[in-house]
Amino acid sequence: MDAESGKLSDSELLAMYSAGDEGAFREIVTRYKNSLYAFLRQFLNRHDLVEDIFQETFLQLYTSRDSFDHTRPLRPWLFTIAANKAKDALRKQQRISAVPIGTIADSEEASFGDVLNAITSDNRTPSENLERTETALRVEQIIANMPENLREILILAYFNKFSYKQMADILSIPIGTVKSRLHTAVGRFSKDWKASDGDKGTK
Numbered sequence: 001m002d003a004e005s006g007k008l009s010d011s012e013l014l015a016m017y018s019a020g021d022e023g024a025f026r027e028i029v030t031r032y033k034n035s036l037y038a039f040l041r042q043f044l045n046r047h048d049l050v051e052d053i054f055q056e057t058f059l060q061l062y063t064s065r066d067s068f069d070h071t072r073p074l075r076p077w078l079f080t081i082a083a084n085k086a087k088d089a090l091r092k093q094q095r096i097s098a099v100p101i102g103t104i105a106d107s108e109e110a111s112f113g114d115v116l117n118a119i120t121s122d123n124r125t126p127s128e129n130l131e132r133t134e135t136a137l138r139v140e141q142i143i144a145n146m147p148e149n150l151r152e153i154l155i156l157a158y159f160n161k162f163s164y165k166q167m168a169d170i171l172s173i174p175i176g177t178v179k180s181r182l183h184t185a186v187g188r189f190s191k192d193w194k195a196s197d198g199d200k201g202t203k
Helices: 002-007 010-018 022-044 046-062 074-092 109-120 125-145 146-160 166-172 177-201
Strands: none
Touching: 010 022, 010 074, 022 046, 022 074, 022 125, 022 146, 046 074, 046 109, 074 146, 125 146, 125 177, 146 166, 146 177, 166 177
16 A cells, blocks of 8 residues: 555545555545644644644544545545634634734735745745745744734635635635635735835835
């Protein structure tokens, strides 16, 4: 199984795990651990909570062997579990942001995409790489300071590339709400990005 595991679909791995193949579960963890950990790190911004929720998410998958619907896509389901557990953890820590969203002017979604493209581009000189690192830190800080619902939708949409339908399923909200919340989140990000630019004395 190990030699061919990379070629197997999620549903095939789940079926093998349901049949008692522990190696199939390890392959699922290997396949999704990096993206799930990154999501939790960005969403929670607290290392101690990230480790706990990360383990709890895969523990729920581990214990759901007999009840999981193999026809259901695994990735959105894992992120649903992680998002719900993360929000529960934040509530227990009484750390949910109460920052009012207020009235946000229309903004171009491309501006946020441009920032992310700058972060992920590797065709840069050493000095530009330093600038990229500083930009990435600014992005993380801005997102960390956003209200929970806006932070969550940005991470799912831009960092994990979920579709509107998948985000609606993960968050248990209508697609229309996903679109309006994402628009608000991008507007909030753009506003805070410009404000942080001003704080740095840049153009």
